[in-house]
Structures are given as C-alpha cells and as structure tokens.
Amino acid sequence: MDLEARPISRSRSIMTELVFPTDTNHHGTMFGGTLMKYIDKISAIAAMRHCSKPVVTASTDSLDFLTPIRLGEAVELEAFVTSTHRSSMEVYVVVRAENLFTGDRRVTCTAFSTFVAVDENGKPIAVPPVIPENEAEQRLYDSAPDRYDLRKKRRSERYSSTE
Template identity: 55%
Template sequence: MKSKPCIASLTVKTSHVLPPDTNTHGTLFGGTLMAHIDDVAAIAAYRHARQLVVTASTDSVDFLAPVKVGDTICVEAFVTWTSNTSMEVFVKAVTEDLRTGDRKVSATAFVTMVALDDNKQPIEVPEVFPESPEEKWLYDGAPQRAAYRKERLKRSKEMAVAFGTDYPWFRNDGRNFDE
C-alpha cells in the first residue's frame, strides 16, 4: 500500500450562515458546526483511504470565535497521521465577514476515523506523510494525542459500565422534580 501526502486528502467546504442555522444570539449553533466538522473530516478520510469510514472519536472542539448570521464558515480538513485502520484528521473552521473580509479561526478539532471494508469491518489504511512545517508539527504530535485518546476511551468505557443503562439517580416515587 503506497503512502500518501497529507495534502492529498485536503477537503474544503464553505457555507453561508443563514438564520435557521443560528441560535438566539444570532450565531451558528455549535452542533451545526460540529456536523460540518464531522462531514468534512469524513470526506478527507475517505479520500485518503478510498474506503468507507466511520467516526471513532472527536477530540474537544474549541469554539474560538463566533460565527454570525450572514458570515461564511469555511471548514478545512486533512489526514495528519494514520495507525493500522484509523486516521487522525485535523479540522479547522474559519469564519469570514463577507462585507469586511475579516477572517477568524472559529474552531479547531481532531477527528479519528476508521476505514471499513465492504463487510463493515476495519481495514488497513495507507500511511500518510507530511510535507509542510505545519503538517510535520501535527504529524510529530500525533502519537501523544493517540495515547491520550486511548486513555480517554478506557475511562469512557469505565463510566459506561459504572452508569449502565438505568438512571439510578431517578426517583420514581410519584414526587414532582420541583419538590
């Protein structure tokens, strides 16, 4: 399997932010931005693997600047690192005020995608190699981020077992929650 440069997976999506996309503050819903992030990350991973992909995890999404109604949101993503069947995808969202041309990074995130074969089983992906200084910086930090994700997944599984599917804190004794 031939390795590929990071740039080969570059995916860019620009959308106009309209009133239905915004909250009562006139800014883009965080969940809508997260949907854009997941969509663009999936396309970048699919381009790299040339296989179906699923989202395995999303690292924290930090909202750095508001995206206002009437602005555009440009979401860029590319594969920064690969493991056996998974790919780390860096995503950056940039908002632009079309009247002034003012642009700000509104969010960044790392999304982990897993490639799947036709039977929906994980399948090996090509390695990726960085070329620019920025790509090399992201690539060099990826093993540490992967180790952190692995530990975070372990803790998430422990919480899932501890909390289970029931609501132990829910009392069903006929009392009103406001009492």
C-alpha cells in the same frame, strides 16, 4: 490494496457554507451542533480521500470553539489527515469565519476526529501511511502520538452509569 504512503495534500478538503437564520441560536450565532455536523462531514471526506475506502467516525475530540460565527458570515472548514494507524486516521479540522463585506477572517474552531476505514462488511481494513509536506503539517504529525495515547487513555477510563 495500495498501502503506499500518501501526501497530506491528497486528503485536504475544503467546504464553505453561508450562515442562515435557521443555523443560528437566539444570540444570532451559529449552533455548535450544526458546526459539529459540518466538521464530521468534511472530516469523513478527507479520510475517504486519503484511503479511497468507506469510513466511519470513531471519535471526535479537542473540539474547541474559539469565537462565535455570526449570522450572514461564510464559514469555511478545512480538513486533512494528519496521522494514521493500521485502520484509523486522525483528521484535523480548522474552521474559519469570514465577513463577506469586509473580508475579515478569523479562526473560530479547531477539532481532531478519528475515522476507521471499513470493508463491505463494516470490518476495519488497513489504510496507507501519511506524509507531511510542510512544517505545520509536520508539527501535527509529530504530536499525533500524544493525542493517540490520550484517546486510548480516555477510552479505558470511560464511565457509563448503565454498566
């Protein structure tokens, strides 16, 4: 497998959807669960673009809803790989809403997800390193180890009432 480092731009993926009535709650704003589904989908695409292998979702964290997305707005999701480990990739997603009549755009949500590349038997396999290409990507790359440590800590402290 080619494990030569790849630029972040290789994984950059964009998805745009129109918010319909079936996507909204009684407030006329987009269901959080629908947006979470979109985040998982675009994140998986970005991860697969980076490693050229099948991937599975390992975690989603730092999912921050900043402003509501309203009925009739376009919702744009941009995702890219910010960091890698042996078989895992951290993917950053920024969600923007746009009023298509006025052109007003705003960031509505950000999220970090972790994906693991798998072989044909579902076993983790190595992924290539990632190379940041601009200052914003470098900041995300440089701060990734702290997020990784927090994920590890959270997993070690996880509580289950069934254990």
